[in-house]
Amino acid sequence: MEWGGGRCHGAAVGETNGGGGLLERSEQLAELRQAHETVRSGRGGVLVLLGGEAGGGKTALVRRFRAECRTSRPVLQGACDPLYTPRPLGPFLEMAQDAGGAIGELIERGAKSYELATAIIRDVRERPGLVLVLEDLHWADEATLDVLSLLGRRIGALPALVIATYRSDEVGRGHPLRRLLGELRGAGTRRLSVGPLSAGAVCELARSHGRDGTALHRATGGNPFFVTEVLAGDDGEVPLTVRDAVLARAARLGPEAAAVLDAVSVTPPYAELRLIEDATGLDEALRAGMLESVPGGVAFRHELARITVEESLAPHRRLELHRGVLRVLLGEPEKADPSRVAHHADAAGDDEVVLAWAPRAAERAAGSGAHREAAAQYARALRYATGLDPAARAGLLERRSYEC
Ligand SMILES: Nc1ncnc2c1ncn2[C@@H]1O[C@H](COP(=O)(O)OP(=O)(O)O)[C@@H](O)[C@H]1O
Ligand SMILES: [Mg+2]
Numbered sequence: 001m002e003w004g005g006g007r008c009h010g011a012a013v014g015e016t017n018g019g020g021g022l023l024e025r026s027e028q029l030a031e032l033r034q035a036h037e038t039v040r041s042g043r044g045g046v047l048v049l050l051g052g053e054a055g056g057g058k059t060a061l062v063r064r065f066r067a068e069c070r071t072s073r074p075v076l077q078g079a080c081d082p083l084y085t086p087r088p089l090g091p092f093l094e095m096a097q098d099a100g101g102a103i104g105e106l107i108e109r110g111a112k113s114y115e116l117a118t119a120i121i122r123d124v125r126e127r128p129g130l131v132l133v134l135e136d137l138h139w140a141d142e143a144t145l146d147v148l149s150l151l152g153r154r155i156g157a158l159p160a161l162v163i164a165t166y167r168s169d170e171v172g173r174g175h176p177l178r179r180l181l182g183e184l185r186g187a188g189t190r191r192l193s194v195g196p197l198s199a200g201a202v203c204e205l206a207r208s209h210g211r212d213g214t215a216l217h218r219a220t221g222g223n224p225f226f227v228t229e230v231l232a233g234d235d236g237e238v239p240l241t242v243r244d245a246v247l248a249r250a251a252r253l254g255p256e257a258a259a260v261l262d263a264v265s266v267t268p269p270y271a272e273l274r275l276i277e278d279a280t281g282l283d284e285a286l287r288a289g290m291l292e293s294v295p296g297g298v299a300f301r302h303e304l305a306r307i308t309v310e311e312s313l314a315p316h317r318r319l320e321l322h323r324g325v326l327r328v329l330l331g332e333p334e335k336a337d338p339s340r341v342a343h344h345a346d347a348a349g350d351d352e353v354v355l356a357w358a359p360r361a362a363e364r365a366a367g368s369g370a371h372r373e374a375a376a377q378y379a380r381a382l383r384y385a386t387g388l389d390p391a392a393r394a395g396l397l398e399r400r401s402y403e404c
Contacts, residue, residue, distance in 0.1 A: 018332065025061055025199040028192055032065045033192060036161050038075075040129050045158035045188055047151070049181065051168035052194035055242070055304050056224025058165040061194055062133055065163075069131050075210050081136035082268045082303050085361070085377055086141045087339045088370035092116060097295075099123075110367030113146035121158060128159035136303075137166040137177055145180050152180075154189035166194065176372065196222030204233060225302055232289060235404035240403040246308040253288055254282030261300075264291060265310040266321045266347070268280065275325050321349035338364055343378060353383040358384075366403055370372075375403035 021251030022029075028050075035046040052058045066075050075227075076099050078091030081394065087093070090109050096104030106119055124130050134140075134148065151162060171177045202222055209231045219238045220226035226242050232240075233249040250261055260281045264271040273279060275297075280297065287289045291298045302308035313321070326344045329336045330353070338361035344351035362377035378400035385393050 004033070015191055022057065022060055022064055023197055023204060025057065025064070027192065028194060029065060031190065031192055032061075032163070033068075036069065036131070039159060040055045042128075042159065045124075045155040045160045045162070046183065047162045047164065047189045049184065049189065050163060050165045050192045053163075053169045053196075054167050054222065055223050055302060056196065057194045057224045059135065060224070062163060062165060066131070066133065067137050073129040073131060074127065075131040075133060077133040077135065079269060080137060080139035080141070080144065080306075082136070083339070083343055085339060085343065085365075085373050085380065087141055088141045088143045088368040088373055089116065089147070089339060091144055092147065094121075095132070107368070110364065113143045113268060113369045114150060116143075117150035120147070121154065124158050124160040124396055130160045132162045132354055134162065134164040138170045138175070140177065141365070142176065142369040142372045143365075143368040145176055146369055147252060149180055149183060152184040152189060153186065156186060166267045170257045191226050197224055198222060198228065202227055211236075213382060219269055225304055229305070241306055243308050243311075246305045247312060249288075250309060252292065252346045253290070254281060254284060257284035257288065257290075260285045261309050262313060262317065263321055263324075265301060265306050265313065266344075267325055268303070268306060270294050270297045272297040275328055277324050285343065285376070319348060323350070326350060326353065339373070339377070342380060346384075351387070354384045355381055355388070359399070362399065362403070371403045375400055378403060 005297050028078060029239055032048065033247045035048055037044055038044065050058055050061070062077075066077070069075050076095040078094035081087055081090050092103060093107050096107065101123070103116070103119055105125065111119075124132075134144075137148070138144070140148075148162075148164060151158070155162065167176060171181065197217075199214065199217040199222070202217035202220070205227055206213030206216050211231065215229060215238050216230060218231065219240065223256065225240075229242065229245040229249060230239060233245060233252070235248065235252075237248070239245040239248055250258060253261065256278070258281065259278060260276060263278075263284075266274055276282065282291070286293065286298070289301065292301050300309070310318070322344045326341070326348050328371060329341050329344065338357050342361045343360040345357060358377045358381035362374040362381070365371070365377060366374035378396055382393070385396055388396075
């Protein structure tokens with residue numbers, strides 16, 4: 001992430017708020033509207049690849065656009081998980097929960113990427129004008145990228161608008177998304193980005209909080225998340241880093257709300273309420289705007305805040321929280337997602353559970369074509385396999401090398 005500098009220039013920002021609460025996004029909104037119009041008028045599908053740094057305003061832009069579309073056409077949305085080893089096809093599973101129908105069942109029974117892409121294409125043709133939003137592709141599993149590649153290559157002939165967001169500062173050389181971005185250059189593909197806010201826009205935001213925007217713009221480089229976090233903290237200080245801003249804001253909460261933040265911080269992308277052992281402080285955390293309600297539970301308003309709180313946890317506290325989550329998940333093993341159980345078991349240092357569930361997660365990932373994630377799950381199991389007999393270890397090694 002880059003944080004630059006700048007100065008306020010009086011009130012020269014009157015025209016910046018062309019995006020209904022969003023500053024300096026009218027151009028991007030106009031592009032999205034135009035792409036949507038292309039699709040609606042039957043001139044072919046469009047894939048919009050929306051890049052920007054973490055906290056740069058990708059989600060806010062898409063939300064704003066979705067709010068406009070909702071009245072005319074259905075919008076389906078799914079996000080990739082910020083887990084070290086993400087759930088295979090996670091964003092499509094999320095979409096299926098909204099849309100119902102055959103797609104969810106296909107994923108559950110381990111359909112391959114091309115089968116899923118075929119089903120989506122069929123669905124899209126039956127419902128022209130559909131908008132699909134795939135968020136945070138920099139975290140995508142291999143199978144999700146395969147599906148997007150298949151859709152992207154046919155987008156010109158599909159009556160759909162697909163918007164895919166990603167952190168442009170996280171897809172360096174060797175990142176799996178990099179290759180896909182290189183491949184998707186056809187006529188139906190458009191690139192869009194959200195940049196930092198100007199000094200004028202930061203001043204406009206700061207003014208409504210009675211704050212001086214020049215110092216704020218200098219400290220934040222115009223990153224919207226950083227700016228809004230500092231202003232929400234509103235204690236007159238300008239923190240030096242995003243981390244300081246988030247922690248200063250969290251420090252204003254009472255102990256019960258802080259405990260809820262801790263609990264939610266270890267369960268990305270969101271926590272079902274049953275995973276929060278003591279929810280006494282939940283209302284306060286929601287009121288303070290650090291958490292928000294999402295379908296199925298509660299989540300941090302932003303992944304940058306979640307990761308800051310998680311990283312601030314003392315090791316024993318983190319361990320205790322993961323153990324708690326694991327206990328709840330294993331209370332209903334038939335409902336549990338294997339990659340999630342393996343994640344929490346790993347973080348809780350529970351070798352028995354890792355050895356039982358990581359291979360299960362690996363098999364499921366391999367079944368969907370997420371071979372990179374399958375290999376990572378076998379590698380996870382192998383880290384806990386010192387006590388296994390040589391034949392069992394060799395079995396894991398062999399399956400891992402098969403997936404690599
Ligand atoms: N153009 C903008 N003007 C004002 N605030 C913004 C703008 N873009 C984003 N924000 C605010 O900044 C925060 C982070 O934005 P978000 O869209 O979640 O970032 P990203 O998805 O790129 O990580 C949100 O609280 C959002 O309301
Ligand atoms: Mg986002």
